[in-house]
Amino acid sequence: MNGAQQLVEAFKNLDATVPVAQFPLPLDGAESLRSLAGSISHQVRDYLLPRASRLDAPLLAVVGGSTGAGKSTLVNSLLRAQVTKPGVLRPTTKSPVLVCHPDDEAWFRSEHVLPDLVRTDTQLHDSRALHIVAFPDLPPGLALLDAPDIDSIDDANRSLARQLLLAADLWLFVTSAARYADAVPWGYLASAAERNIVVSVVVNRCPPGAITDVGSHLAQMLAERGLASAKLFAVPERALTPDGLLPMGDVSGIRQWLAHLAAASEARAQVAVQTLAGSVRSLDPQLSELIDGVARQDEALAELRAQSVANYRFAAEEVSKAASDGTMLRGEILSRWQDLVGTGEFMRSIEERIGMIRDRISGWFRGEPKAEAVQVAISDSLSAVLVEAGEGAAESTAVAWSRTRWGREIIAAEPSLARASEAFPEAAAEAIRAWQSDVLRLVEEEGRGKRRKARFLAIGTNVAGAALIIVVFAATGGLTTAEVGIAGGTSLLAQRLLEAVFGEDEVRRLAVEAQRLLRDRVDAVLANELTRFGTILDALAVDEQAPAKLAEAADRLRSAARAAFDDLTAPELS
Incomplete structure (x- = not known):
């Protein structure tokens, strides 16, 4: 392939590549860059390709x-x-x-x-x-x-x-x-x-x-x-x-x-070569400008994406924190748990009577409706925490995006992004209910061993599951001084109960696994909310390979131009 043919092929490649230069966000200079990309495409098709194909x-x-x-x-x-x-x-x-x-x-x-x-x-x-x-x-x-x-x-x-x-x-x-x-x-x-x-x-x-x-x-x-x-x-x-x-x-x-x-055919050729060579040289800085512009678009989109991801990650961490620092051992959950297990004498004598616990918990088993009430209280309270976190993530992301003109335009076009989706409260409640089912399966699978079967049957799956969730909520970091004693005793009772059935090491392992399952459920439902932001960014996304493709097309054009013009000059006309 001679130099002229290489130049024609380089122009064809450039014509096919320039469309990857997209500027969807209204960054400074974006309109000018869109115009430049269109101008380059027109110039290649209107002039450079036909002239390189036929200098005469x-x-x-x-x-x-x-x-x-x-x-x-x-x-x-x-x-x-x-x-x-x-x-x-x-x-x-x-x-x-x-x-x-x-x-x-x-x-x-x-x-x-x-x-x-x-x-x-x-x-x-x-x-x-x-x-x-x-x-x-x-x-x-x-x-x-x-x-x-x-x-x-x-x-x-x-x-x-x-x-x-x-x-x-x-x-x-x-x-x-x-x-x-x-x-x-x-x-x-x-x-x-x-x-x-x-x-x-x-x-x-x-x-x-x-x-x-x-x-x-x-x-x-x-x-x-x-x-x-x-x-x-x-x-x-x-x-x-x-x-x-x-x-x-x-x-x-x-x-x-x-x-x-x-x-004069020679004069015509001089004009053609001079203009063609000059046009090729002028493309180099223009293509560099497109490459830089596409990179800025990609960076701006990546920043918006990172802001949304960070806010939803923070929301997940807030739920995890609330579910492990004692915050949940308040109000309705604590009240329903105390209704189930009682307080006072039982809590004072728990150390002495741990060997006789089966007699007492057989009464709990007969109180299954109270265990279900605990589960309902857990579902309602934890769902509310999750919904609040999701609402906060949506609002925080909208605020963060609105600090730039392009992010502000997205929020103005999609104002619903500033709040959680209509389906989110039900999705959050379903995620917490699903986690509670996960916990019930967890304790049920652990209670299937022959040695533990009698003790496990004595309390039932619902009570064991509720007790494990109380252990998960056990830390007291989020409680006031007055609440620490109540919640601490409550969580200790739940832990002793489970240890009597499963053993200390197994309870610790079950609590860790239950926490992981909660994180998975929360992450999943928040990730689904995050897709609302991701879908919009995906629609605006530029080809991440665009800068490399444009750079490769520019390199190929430079190489072809050297081959084509090595033996040609572009003299000025007199």
């Missing part, structure tokens, strides 16, 4: 400039015929007009040049239609394209003007004596300098007495901005001919320059 294809000279600069009149005057209609109303929305020799018409009607524009044989009020005019008096090898205003108040016109200028082999930039120093044209001319494109600047409607001064000042401005080699023409301000054209003598210099390009 006809040149495209785009006639661009500011509103009211007289572009259409200049094109008609160069052709000495009314080919394109000057705009009367502003903004002018009309199809751009491409004028070429009949021998070149097939090239410009093909999909190789400006493939996104629809070809038409008449000028329409549609900026996405390309009106092609075959004009025998225009020399073959060079086409003129009358483009929309670069400073049009119509977005579509401005966008198309930029697209067409990026598709040009050379620019015929039209301004006026009154507006040649305006900022917008110089932004485009700076882009021309970056691409090293062949540029001709036409100062239209220049007062005859000011031609020298304006020309000198404009030449100085061009030189200061890296465009010293640009051709400079001045068209005096005077009445048009009866057929609406500029006098022949006023445009003869421009006609001669264009005729030279059209007639």
Whole structure:
């Protein structure tokens, strides 16, 4: 594969890769980056691929400039015929007009040049239609394209003007004596300098007495901005001919320059190579900008995701803490447990009567409804803690996201994210009930051994399960001084009861396992809530490989360009 073929393949690869550059979050500069990505894609398809495929294809000279600069009149005057209609109303929305020799018409009607524009044989009020005019008096090898205003108040016109200028082999930039120093044209001319494109600047409607001064000042401005080699023409301000054209003598210099390009194949090749090489070089910093922008998007999305994950992890830790620091041994749970086991005399004599515990707990077994009441109290209380934690996680995440403009926009679009989902309270209650079932299965499996069966049957699964949950809640870190004695005695009773059935080591193991099962249930239900945030971020997510893919495409383009241009030069036109 020779250098030119490598360059064509590199452009095809770049065209396929640029779409991975996505900028869904409204970070600073995101809109500009979206525009840049679109601009690169257009330039590759509209100009770089067709020109690299055929260096000998006809040149495209785009006639661009500011509103009211007289572009259409200049094109008609160069052709000495009314080919394109000057705009009367502003903004002018009309199809751009491409004028070429009949021998070149097939090239410009093909999909190789400006493939996104629809070809038409008449000028329409549609900026996405390309009106092609075959004009025998225009020399073959060079086409003129009358483009929309670069400073049009119509977005579509401005966008198309930029697209067409990026598709040009050379620019015929039209301004006026009154507006040649305006900022917008110089932004485009700076882009021309970056691409090293062949540029001709036409100062239209220049007062005859000011031609020298304006020309000198404009030449100085061009030189200061890296465009010293640009051709400079001045068209005096005077009445048009009866057929609406500029006098022949006023445009003869421009006609001669264009005729030279059209007639000399070597000159055309020089223009093509110079603009192509400059365009390739200008892509490198643009692709670096896209790579950095995509990385910033990924970082911003990762930060939002990390904030949501951290808040829900904190919620899970809060539930775990409440379920292990004694906080739950208050209120309804404590009351229902005391109803089940009693207090006072039994608690004072527990050490002496541990061998006779089976006699006492056989009475508990007959009080199964009280054991169920304990389980209900546990379910209601722990579910409330879990719901509160989930609500707090949703609110905290919404607050954290709202500290950035992009996060604020997400919350504004999905305000329900600031609170738990409607289904969460029931899901939380179901998770706690499921955990209680886990605990019951745990103690039931442990009580199946022959040695323990009699003791286990004496108290029943529900009482043993409730006692194990009380042991899980046993620590007193979250209690007041007054509560410590009550809760401490309560948890000690539950532990002694279980130790009488299972043994000390087994009770410790069962408590650890029950805590793990609770964490699993809580983590699962909170993780499901977290998916509401994750789903939105997934929809906004950029390809995590995008920076690497873009970097690889840029490297491949640089390598192909070196191979293609090693033996070529891009001389300035004289």
